[in-house]
Amino acid sequence: MARKPGSSPSAIKNRAARTAAALAPAGQAAAAAAPKAPKKPFNPVQFFREVRAETRKITWTTRKETWITSVMVFIMVIVASLFFLLVDWLLGAGANLLLKFAAG
Structure with a gap:
């Protein structure tokens, strides 16, 4: 050994x-x-x-591996952007609702 x-x-x-x-x-x-x-x-x-x-x-990646990885990254960017769009919309709606109660 x-x-x-x-x-x-x-x-x-x-x-x-x-x-x-x-x-x-x-x-x-x-x-x-x-x-x-x-x-x-x-x-x-x-x-x-x-x-x-x-x-x-x-060890270099093949063209196919590079393509698959790029597509996966693109899909994850879209999923993350939709998630943050939804969270931003919910927080904005909550802040507007809170401000309506405070002004009213």
Whole structure:
């Protein structure tokens, strides 16, 4: 059975050290912090290779799926607009009725 990422003993120790440093008072946290590893230089060629690899993983919808989804959205817009039209009409009628009683 494969291990989950970050479940190795060294990863667990690193997480425990970071948690302890975050919970320690400010003066102790700065002294206990390990020096940071040097930052890797940015490689644009490698970046675009990775972007291309991730783009290949995308599953695009078919024309039929896009059409069905668009029709469903259109139907929901009509249903929602009819609902809000009805609610607006009822609240407006109620407000007019209340104002007639108040003026009368």
